[in-house]
Amino acid sequence: MKVKEVADLVGISVRTLHHYDEIGLLVPDGTTEAGYRVYSDDNLELLQQILFYRELGFSLKSIKAIVNSAGFDRQKALEMHRSMLLEKRRRLDDILATVEQTIRHTKGEISMTNQEKFKGFDFSHHPYEEEARQRWGDEAVDRSKGKLAAKPGQEQEALGEAMNDIYRKLAELRHGSPAAEEAQAAIGEWYAFLNTLGSYTPEAFRGLGHMYVDDERFTANIDKFGTGLAMFMKEAMEVFADRQIR
Amino acid sequence: MKVKEVADLVGISVRTLHHYDEIGLLVPDGTTEAGYRVYSDDNLELLQQILFYRELGFSLKSIKAIVNSAGFDRQKALEMHRSMLLEKRRRLDDILATVEQTIRHTKGEISMTNQEKFKGFDFSHHPYEEEARQRWGDEAVDRSKGKLAAKPGQEQEALGEAMNDIYRKLAELRHGSPAAEEAQAAIGEWYAFLNTLGSYTPEAFRGLGHMYVDDERFTANIDKFGTGLAMFMKEAMEVFADRQIR
DNA sequence: CTTGACTCTAACGTAACGTGAGGGCCTATA
DNA sequence: TATAGGCCCTCACGTTACGTTAGAGTCAAG
Numbered sequence: 215m216k217v218k219e220v221a222d223l224v225g226i227s228v229r230t231l232h233h234y235d236e237i238g239l240l241v242p243d244g245t246t247e248a249g250y251r252v253y254s255d256d257n258l259e260l261l262q263q264i265l266f267y268r269e270l271g272f273s274l275k276s277i278k279a280i281v282n283s284a285g286f287d288r289q290k291a292l293e294m295h296r297s298m299l300l301e302k303r304r305r306l307d308d309i310l311a312t313v314e315q316t317i318r319h320t321k322g323e324i325s326m327t328n329q330e331k332f333k334g335f336d337f338s339h340h341p342y343e344e345e346a347r348q349r350w351g352d353e354a355v356d357r358s359k360g361k362l363a364a365k366p367g368q369e370q371e372a373l374g375e376a377m378n379d380i381y382r383k384l385a386e387l388r389h390g391s392p393a394a395e396e397a398q399a400a401i402g403e404w405y406a407f408l409n410t411l412g413s414y415t416p417e418a419f420r421g422l423g424h425m426y427v428d429d430e431r432f433t434a435n436i437d438k439f440g441t442g443l444a445m446f447m448k449e450a451m452e453v454f455a456d457r458q459i460r
Numbered sequence: 461m462k463v464k465e466v467a468d469l470v471g472i473s474v475r476t477l478h479h480y481d482e483i484g485l486l487v488p489d490g491t492t493e494a495g496y497r498v499y500s501d502d503n504l505e506l507l508q509q510i511l512f513y514r515e516l517g518f519s520l521k522s523i524k525a526i527v528n529s530a531g532f533d534r535q536k537a538l539e540m541h542r543s544m545l546l547e548k549r550r551r552l553d554d555i556l557a558t559v560e561q562t563i564r565h566t567k568g569e570i571s572m573t574n575q576e577k578f579k580g581f582d583f584s585h586h587p588y589e590e591e592a593r594q595r596w597g598d599e600a601v602d603r604s605k606g607k608l609a610a611k612p613g614q615e616q617e618a619l620g621e622a623m624n625d626i627y628r629k630l631a632e633l634r635h636g637s638p639a640a641e642e643a644q645a646a647i648g649e650w651y652a653f654l655n656t657l658g659s660y661t662p663e664a665f666r667g668l669g670h671m672y673v674d675d676e677r678f679t680a681n682i683d684k685f686g687t688g689l690a691m692f693m694k695e696a697m698e699v700f701a702d703r704q705i706r
Numbered sequence: 707c708t709t710g711a712c713t714c715t716a717a718c719g720t721a722a723c724g725t726g727a728g729g730g731c732c733t734a735t736a
Numbered sequence: 737t738a739t740a741g742g743c744c745c746t747c748a749c750g751t752t753a754c755g756t757t758a759g760a761g762t763c764a765a766g
Contacts, residue, residue, distance in 0.1 A: 218711095218712065218713085228712095229753095248714080249714060249762095273752070273753090303553070463744075473723080496731085519722090710764100711765105713760100715758105715761105717758090718755105719754105724749105725750075725751095728746095730743105730744075730745070731742100731745095733740100733742095734741095735740090
């Protein structure tokens with residue numbers, strides 16, 4: 215398929231396809247003698263993925279990192295898309311409710327506080343959680359919070375134990391250097407563990423680490439295993455991510 | 461309320477508020493001696509409106525034009541927001557369905573055409589209609605198509621007759637100049653008529669005119685009253701909009 | 707063999723902020 | 737009363753994801 219055919223099929227502009235080619239996000243599999251771009255079926259599948267992510271507000275840079283990452287699992291990604299779209303719809307419903315409330319408010323039927331006027335827009339209570347849900351989906355967030363939701367009974371317990379083991383191991387090491395070999399091995403386990411359920415790019419992993427210290431609720435949960443563990447993990451995850459990239 | 465308080469309340473950045481001030485979209489009602497911005501309750505209501513429009517993908521320029529327009533009716537605007545949010549949710553549901561289909565597809569349970577893979581993203585079938593719904597809401601579009609939906613029986617008939625009267629009047633004038641006094645008077649009636657149900661800025665009115673000729677389905681419907689009427693109306697609406705602005 | 711629709715690269719333009727830099731304001735506390 | 741920390745200001749340049757010409761080649765239909 216040539217550019218315009220693709221553009222018309224998916225409802226985007228030719229320029230957008232050119233742009234994605236330029237930045238290496240979606241490079242067509244072939245070209246004609248005249249230098250025309252030719253898109254394969256695989257290209258279309260990738261494009262679909264790209265548009266899903268775009269719909270969710272990811273930057274093209276992140277999208278590129280995600281779909282190119284070695285651990286990228288299309289199946290898991292799709293399931294993540296699903297839960298994130300559901301989240302987005304919940305948000306839309308909140309806004310919708312706010313509009314409806316406001317309509318009744320202007321008719322003088324009810325009163326509204328300033329808080330209520332901005333419900334749906336307002337993420338101020340849990341900014342990082344909202345961001346995290348946007349980035350990594352519900353499951354990952356719940357997991358990091360120690361919830362391990364939505365997994366059948368038996369398995370859930372086993373996972374919880376595996377998780378705690380890693381936390382305990384890291385807690386023992388938390389007074390040494392985050393870059394030390396032992397610490398990096400343990401944090402590598404953590405990375406692997408997270409990747410058994412979702413798919414994490416090194417960048418996402420690094421971001422998750424930041425969240426551990428930026429969001430008090432995360433910090434509190436993690437520091438149960440030893441004060442300062444969250445900070446220690448954040449630093450170790452940073453080092454780990456750096457090394458993964460090169 | 462000072463900048464940061466507002467920013468935290470609604471979940472946007474301080475820079476965004478500065479920006480809205482810069483472009484004259486949301487100028488705070490007061491300033492302290494020190495030059496600090498002070499936002500009133502009215503400012504907050506306007507901000508809420510702005511965010512509704514932004515959520516629907518309007519550009520800040522359009523938003524400014526809309527909320528500043530003389531004919532701006534908050535009540536009607538809110539009802540428009542509601543139907544547009546519903547439309548957006550329908551779109552989100554389409555994408556969600558596509559994701560779910562794709563999940564089953566990758567599991568080999570079902571097969572999918574290329575068309576199906578991009579459902580929800582694809583507006584190629586009705587680009588102008590989609591755009592119009594985004595711009596003016598469901599009602600306005602249906603009305604222009606001659607549907608006059610969602611109005612109780614009696615009233616609907618009366619409105620339909622009023623509409624046809626104007627069409628017939630314009631059809632008679634369509635071989636003269638669109639800028640002629642009679643034509644402008646008739647198109648003024650059309651503008652007033654549309655404003656009895658929704659709220660149209662001159663810019664929106666101009667855009668609607670363009671749609672009459674850009675979208676064949678609109679053209680066909682209008683030209684039933686006389687060939688070339690759609691084009692004539694577009695030109696008359698353009699002139700009318702220009703004069704309204706000055 | 708000439709349209710007209712489609713393609714290319716190149717390059718500047720735009721919207722909606724983000725991100726410092728450099729510098730005042732304000733109030734709790736030592 | 738001094739000073740630190742948090743908030744505020746105004747430039748002003750940077751960034752993302754394309755839009756928009758401009759100039760030129762390609763290709764199927766009539």
